[in-house]
Amino acid sequence: MATTSVQSPRRMSAGRWFSELGWRYVVGALAIVYAAFPIVYVVSASLATRGRLQGSNQLFATVSSTNYEALSGTRFWQWVVNTLVIASITAVATVIMGAAAAYAFSRFRFKGRRVALASLLVIQMFPQLLAFVAVFLLLLTLGEVVPALGLNSRLALIMVYLGGALGVNTFLMYGFFNTIPQEIDEAAKIDGASHAQIFWTIILRLVAPILAVVALLSFISSFSDFLLAKLILQSEQNWTLAVGMYQWVSNQTDANWGLFAAGAVVSAIPVVALFLFLQKYIVGGLTAGSVK
Amino acid sequence: MSPTEAPVVNPDQSRPRRVSHARDFGRGFFVKLALVALIDALGVYIAMTSFAQGSMGVFWGMVVALVAVNWVYFTKRALPMKYLMPGLVFLLVYQIFTMGYTAYVAFTNYGDGHNSTKAHAVDALLIQNEKRVEGSAAYPLAVVADGEELGFAILDGATVRVGTAEVPLYPDVNAVVEDGVIRSVPGFEVLSRQEILQRQNEVTSLRVPVSEDAEAGSIRTQDARQGYVYRSILVFDESRDTMINLETGVEYTPNDRGQFESADGERLAVGWRVNVGLENFTAAFSDARYATPFFKVLVWTFVFAILSVVITFFFGLFLAVVLNDERLWFRRLMRSLLILPYAFPAFMSFLLWRGMLNKDFGFINTVLLGGAQINWLSDPWFSKIAVLVVQLWVGFPYMFLICTGALQAIPQDVLEAARIDGAGRFRVWRSITLPLLLVAVAPLLISSFAFNFNNFNIIEMVTEGNPRFPDASVPVGATDILITMVYSISGLDGGAAKNYGLASALSIVIFLVVATISVISFRKTKALEEIH
Numbered sequence: 102m103a104t105t106s107v108q109s110p111r112r113m114s115a116g117r118w119f120s121e122l123g124w125r126y127v128v129g130a131l132a133i134v135y136a137a138f139p140i141v142y143v144v145s146a147s148l149a150t151r152g153r154l155q156g157s158n159q160l161f162a163t164v165s166s167t168n169y170e171a172l173s174g175t176r177f178w179q180w181v182v183n184t185l186v187i188a189s190i191t192a193v194a195t196v197i198m199g200a201a202a203a204y205a206f207s208r209f210r211f212k213g214r215r216v217a218l219a220s221l222l223v224i225q226m227f228p229q230l231l232a233f234v235a236v237f238l239l240l241l242t243l244g245e246v247v248p249a250l251g252l253n254s255r256l257a258l259i260m261v262y263l264g265g266a267l268g269v270n271t272f273l274m275y276g277f278f279n280t281i282p283q284e285i286d287e288a289a290k291i292d293g294a295s296h297a298q299i300f301w302t303i304i305l306r307l308v309a310p311i312l313a314v315v316a317l318l319s320f321i322s323s324f325s326d327f328l329l330a331k332l333i334l335q336s337e338q339n340w341t342l343a344v345g346m347y348q349w350v351s352n353q354t355d356a357n358w359g360l361f362a363a364g365a366v367v368s369a370i371p372v373v374a375l376f377l378f379l380q381k382y383i384v385g386g387l388t389a390g391s392v393k
Numbered sequence: 394m395s396p397t398e399a400p401v402v403n404p405d406q407s408r409p410r411r412v413s414h415a416r417d418f419g420r421g422f423f424v425k426l427a428l429v430a431l432i433d434a435l436g437v438y439i440a441m442t443s444f445a446q447g448s449m450g451v452f453w454g455m456v457v458a459l460v461a462v463n464w465v466y467f468t469k470r471a472l473p474m475k476y477l478m479p480g481l482v483f484l485l486v487y488q489i490f491t492m493g494y495t496a497y498v499a500f501t502n503y504g505d506g507h508n509s510t511k512a513h514a515v516d517a518l519l520i521q522n523e524k525r526v527e528g529s530a531a532y533p534l535a536v537v538a539d540g541e542e543l544g545f546a547i548l549d550g551a552t553v554r555v556g557t558a559e560v561p562l563y564p565d566v567n568a569v570v571e572d573g574v575i576r577s578v579p580g581f582e583v584l585s586r587q588e589i590l591q592r593q594n595e596v597t598s599l600r601v602p603v604s605e606d607a608e609a610g611s612i613r614t615q616d617a618r619q620g621y622v623y624r625s626i627l628v629f630d631e632s633r634d635t636m637i638n639l640e641t642g643v644e645y646t647p648n649d650r651g652q653f654e655s656a657d658g659e660r661l662a663v664g665w666r667v668n669v670g671l672e673n674f675t676a677a678f679s680d681a682r683y684a685t686p687f688f689k690v691l692v693w694t695f696v697f698a699i700l701s702v703v704i705t706f707f708f709g710l711f712l713a714v715v716l717n718d719e720r721l722w723f724r725r726l727m728r729s730l731l732i733l734p735y736a737f738p739a740f741m742s743f744l745l746w747r748g749m750l751n752k753d754f755g756f757i758n759t760v761l762l763g764g765a766q767i768n769w770l771s772d773p774w775f776s777k778i779a780v781l782v783v784q785l786w787v788g789f790p791y792m793f794l795i796c797t798g799a800l801q802a803i804p805q806d807v808l809e810a811a812r813i814d815g816a817g818r819f820r821v822w823r824s825i826t827l828p829l830l831l832v833a834v835a836p837l838l839i840s841s842f843a844f845n846f847n848n849f850n851i852i853e854m855v856t857e858g859n860p861r862f863p864d865a866s867v868p869v870g871a872t873d874i875l876i877t878m879v880y881s882i883s884g885l886d887g888g889a890a891k892n893y894g895l896a897s898a899l900s901i902v903i904f905l906v907v908a909t910i911s912v913i914s915f916r917k918t919k920a921l922e923e924i925h
Contacts, residue, residue, distance in 0.1 A: 121720075128715045133730045139786065140733055142756055143745050155754035198480035205476035214473075224484070226908050227492055230847060230876065231900040234883050234893050235491035235498060246443040246451050264487020267480040296472065297421055325740050327850050332885055343740045347854060350744040358748055365741045376736035377729055 152359020709792025
């Protein structure tokens with residue numbers, strides 16, 4: 102691949118530099134333009150005065166905060182709160198339930214343990230998403246008895262998400278729990294600690310990294326869930342960001358475009374910042390099985 | 394089923410068996426006691442409510458769950474269960490039960506027209522076929538309310554009669570009537586026109602029985618001023634299990650499809666759900682109305698999932714190889730910028746691209762393509778390309794990251810050894826780097842495939858499955874994948890008649906496909922690992 106027909110030593114080093122490294126910069130720059138232009142565009146659209154799709158094409162033609170101010174006239178902030186509350190509660194509960202299950206599988210030897218682990222593997226293959234009709238019908242029935250557990254309830258949505266807590270995360274945690282030496286438990290036991298004390302005060306601290314990973318994965322998956330949230334949360338004040346912003350764009354894309362752009366920028370900034378900040382850990386965790 | 398215990402905190406704090414009882418009642422014990430008491434209180438409340446409402450499924454589920462929770466947390470045995478219980482309850486209710494229920498529904502005709510049990514269907518038929526009794530009197534009427542509950546007061550000659558949906562009409566001597574208009578009724582509030590307008594639908598659907606005898610009919614109103622006696626033209630003869638039309642005398646008997654059918658084949662609109670065996674599955678594969686779009690969708694699902702993985706992987710790999718040179722400056726900065734699409738929340742990317750791909754005003758057509766009029770979202774071919782373009786943008790950074798990681802993990806000494814043995818650059822790449830890289834990323838590629846196989850969000854948010862197949866009688870389109878097709882067929886998006894049975898059957902088909910792929914890939918990756 103390296104070019105060989107070169108005359109002067111000075112030209113050769115430049116040509117050489119380009120064939121070895123320079124073209125890589127060109128490719129990198131092109132790829133960066135490709136990766137970044139939609140984001141530049143959305144920032145520009147959010148700052149456009151007119152707030153319509155057709156007026157957003159000239160990048161940074163106008164800069165104003167109209168769209169951002171208009172957000173407060175909508176339910177946007179309510180959706181942000183809903184999303185954060187639902188995703189956080191789900192994440193915390195998922196971590197605690199998953200860790201408890203992983204502790205049981207990793208530290209106790211009981212009848213049916215292997216069968217239970219194998220069944221979890223099988224259950225994992227059936228995504229909850231596929232059963233959405235049944236989830237809907239179940240909540241319809243439950244809602245007749247206790248409205249808080251039925252359709253249009255944020256609590257019900259959280260509980261549906263928690264149905265997936267064991268299947269998806271137990272294996273990830275189980276593997277990590279197994280790397281914590283049993284001797285630590287035994288030493289604590291000899292010192293008189295109960296199994297609960299060992300779990301809450303010793304093990305949970307030692308497995309903190311995997312807890313963080315699982316919490317993050319769970320948060321991301323409920324943050325971006327659309328199907329179940331759309332199905333279950335029916336009234337506008339209960340919506341999550343995904344449902345609400347979808348509604349903006351699918352009805353009258355043109356008219357709501359400024360609102361959408363501003364909302365997207367506002368809600369993406371913390372996520373992107375966190376992501377770039379935690380880049381090192383996320384890249385490490387990718388091989389642990391997160392897929393986007 | 395027991396949906397309610399939400400022990401966000403594992404309540405177990407009990408001590409190991411060997412420790413004496415005296416130490417059993419520490420702080421942890423009381424925490425546990427309080428939590429279990431709370432769960433019991435909620436559980437008993439739910440059990441009682443469901444019993445009162447006749448939801449026996451919920452009732453028994455709750456009872457079983459409560460017994461299980463109390464036994465597990467107060468016995469000295471079942472130690473592992475103390476830790477498994479909270480997650481297990483949710484798993485059982487919201488995942489395993491729903492899986493089982495999906496399988497059950499797949500063999501029924503559950504959906505619009507077959508929504509409930511036979512008893513409900515009979516009630517609904519009787520109500521829907523109510524007609525004003527010919528020549529019956531018009532009663533001056535007032536709409537009254539007791540709190541939230543609505544009722545009617547009618548003027549029957551000189552007596553005022555009051556009733557609600559639950560309480561049949563009874564005479565009330567204390568009501569005040571002025572000029573033939575009911576002004577007040579003790580215990581009720583007479584609604585103003587304004588209030589009636591606000592609750593119009595409730596008022597027009599309210600039925601107040603004339604007497605305890607259901608045959609006597611009920612009072613209904615269209616204008617909230619005059620009430621008439623309505624009576625169903627259908628009568629259900631329970632002993633003969635037959636629905637009789639009083640006007641025509643036609644008798645309808647239940648058929649095996651869950652509907653009342655007359656001798657000459659006329660069916661009543663409301664049916665109930667019955668087991669239809671494999672019909673939903675055969676419909677999906679042999680009924681031309683479903684089979685043709687279904688096969689198109691199936692093919693596109695595979696094409697979409699495979700191409701999604703392939704294009705993102707090769708682009709990501711290409712960038713990883715190009716930028717994986719230690720002599721490059723700004724490598725970290727370039728990497729941070731390249732993974733921006735991955736950091737940007739995916740559903741917002743989809744919506745963003747949907748706007749950018751707009752035919753008339755979108756950024757792609759107007760700016761990048763200089764005013765082209767490409768129908769990105771409503772042409773069968775361009776919409777498919779559009780979905781893949783979006784997928785490439787959203788997905789390549791992930792592949793770039795994992796490929797970079799895998800490349801850097803390849804031991805340098807192996808590469809050096811190959812070079813010393815005289816292998817050229819290409820040879821080293823093809824025989825050493827690529828196989829080692831594939832071993833590392835193959836499981837991720839497979840899970841990426843499985844994920845995209847059911848990537849509901851991208852399809853629903855970018856194209857909504859459009860454009861629709863012109864010839865299909867089901868609301869399915871050129872970019873629909875299986876999961877979005879199931880969503881459309883279920884009718885839960887409001888786009889078509891609900892057909893839970895067929896939708897569930899199709900989810901099972903998807904599950905079988907995904908499970909098969911998982912099993913095969915599981916073996917393949919094992920085989921790959923054994924090579925090295």
